[in-house]
Amino acid sequence: KAGVTQTPRYLIKTRGQQVTLSCSPISGHRSVSWYQQTPGQGLQFLFEYFSETQRNKGNFPGRFSGRQFSNSRSEMNVSTLELGDSALYLCASSLAQSSYNSPLHFGNGTRLTVT
Amino acid sequence: GENVEQHPSTLSVQEGDSAVIKCTYSDSASNYFPWYKQELGKRPQLIIDIRSNVGEKKDQRIAVTLNKTAKHFSLHITETQPEDSAVYFCAASSPGGGADGLTFGKGTHLIIQP
Numbered sequence: 069k070a071g072v073t074q075t076p077r078y079l080i081k082t083r084g085q086q087v088t089l090s091c092s093p094i095s096g097h098r099s100v101s102w103y104q105q106t107p108g109q110g111l112q113f114l115f116e117y118f119s120e121t122q123r124n125k126g127n128f129p130g131r132f133s134g135r136q137f138s139n140s141r142s143e144m145n146v147s148t149l150e151l152g153d154s155a156l157y158l159c160a161s162s163l164a165q166s167s168y169n170s171p172l173h174f175g176n177g178t179r180l181t182v183t
Numbered sequence: 184g185e186n187v188e189q190h191p192s193t194l195s196v197q198e199g200d201s202a203v204i205k206c207t208y209s210d211s212a213s214n215y216f217p218w219y220k221q222e223l224g225k226r227p228q229l230i231i232d233i234r235s236n237v238g239e240k241k242d243q244r245i246a247v248t249l250n251k252t253a254k255h256f257s258l259h260i261t262e263t264q265p266e267d268s269a270v271y272f273c274a275a276s277s278p279g280g281g282a283d284g285l286t287f288g289k290g291t292h293l294i295i296q297p
Binding site: 072101103109110111112113115116124126127158168169170171172173174175176177 | 285
């Protein structure tokens with residue numbers, strides 16, 4: 069069974085631009101969550117989706133948004149990029165309805181660099 | 184919201200010795216405590232998890248203990264091997280998830296010295 073796939077692997081953007089990241093969960097997994105990983109802050113929760121509905125949202129500004137499609141694929145968007153948005157963005161899928169209390173299967177992440 | 188503290192940030196042990204990583208959490212309602220291992224340049228992977236109705240869980244050389252009263256949990260790795268070198272993250276979640284989702288500690292860089 070294929071794992072969680074994230075595209076692209078690397079992105080370089082300029083301040084003020086916007087970016088869209090994509091995530092395809094493991095087949096059969098309907099729950100997708102997103103995390104931001106930085107050296108200083110570790111892994112921080114962005115949001116969680118189940119059956120196209122956002123179930124929870126972390127403490128990030130409104131510039132960070134996401135959505136989930138009927139095939140469980142998910143995208144996250146960051147608008148008006150800031151230097152501090154440079155990070156590894158990890159997507160994780162879960163077989164359970166609630167991703168926060170069941171094993172997460174992470175993708176390899178998208179490395180975003182904002183210059 | 185939930186807050187997870189993890190110690191130490193770096194741990195160096197001799198191959199064959201044991202390693203212990205400790206985490207504390209703040210929300211007494213938290214009931215799920217997983218541990219993830221992230222090797223350099225790779226994705227985090229679940230190595231073991233424990234729920235609040237269990238005090239200890241073992242899987243070969245890895246064990247996790249939970250003390251709900253003190254709100255802390257620990258990862259124990261025995262007979263460490265070179266492939267154990269990685270960053271380990273503890274995490275905690277409350278039943279509702281909320282704005283915290285799964286709250287991670289800041290990680291422990293485990294170095295196995297040959």
